[in-house]
Amino acid sequence: MANELTFIMIKPDGVQRGLVGDIISRFEKKGFFLKAMKMVQVERSFAEKHYSDLSTKPFFGALVEYIISGPVVAMVWQGKGVVATGRKIIGATNPAQSEPGTIRGDFCIEVSRNVIHGSDAVGSAQKEIALWFPDGIVDWHSSAHPWIYEN
Numbered sequence: 286m287a288n289e290l291t292f293i294m295i296k297p298d299g300v301q302r303g304l305v306g307d308i309i310s311r312f313e314k315k316g317f318f319l320k321a322m323k324m325v326q327v328e329r330s331f332a333e334k335h336y337s338d339l340s341t342k343p344f345f346g347a348l349v350e351y352i353i354s355g356p357v358v359a360m361v362w363q364g365k366g367v368v369a370t371g372r373k374i375i376g377a378t379n380p381a382q383s384e385p386g387t388i389r390g391d392f393c394i395e396v397s398r399n400v401i402h403g404s405d406a407v408g409s410a411q412k413e414i415a416l417w418f419p420d421g422i423v424d425w426h427s428s429a430h431p432w433i434y435e436n
């Protein structure tokens with residue numbers, strides 16, 4: 286669906302390392318539309334909620350420390366297949382397995398410092414967008430739409 290939404294977050298290492306512009310640029314150039322964006326340093330309880338599905342994993346504590354260690358850039362992107370294609374643009378979870386040309390393949394080394402989050406399914410995207418943007422997202426339509434979509 287052309288109006289599919291995904292939640293993308295540039296993690297604290299991505300912000301500190303000056304990767305924000307490059308990451309946004311990759312999604313923009315692909316033809317996806319930015320529908321919401323904010324920089325925020327989240328509380329521990331909020332990070333635990335975002336990653337609640339992973340709460341039993343041995344790395345959960347370190348993951349939460351990592352996410353609250355500095356500001357993140359939270360975004361909503363829209364476009365046809367943006368959830369699955371967004372995951373491809375991001376690359377495999379462990380940067381050692383991420384293909385060159387993906388964000389993680391190009392920019393990082395360690396799974397615990399892998400610079401970016403992207404929703405893994407349409408349903409989790411909806412939950413994450415509701416968590417991070419409870420006041421909603423921006424309703425705008427790009428004039429480039431017909432240059433990217435046939436219909």
Ligand code: IDP
Pocket residue numbers: 339344348377378396397398399401402403405
């Ligand atoms: P994803 O970010 O590719 O969706 P998930 O399995 O949902 O991967 O894990 C969430 C995050 O937890 C990863 O992006 C990574 O930062 C961290 N993580 C995943 N597996 C490990 C691990 O084995 N050790 C340390 N951190 C991990």
Ligand code: MG
Pocket residue numbers: 403405
């Ligand atoms: Mg995940």
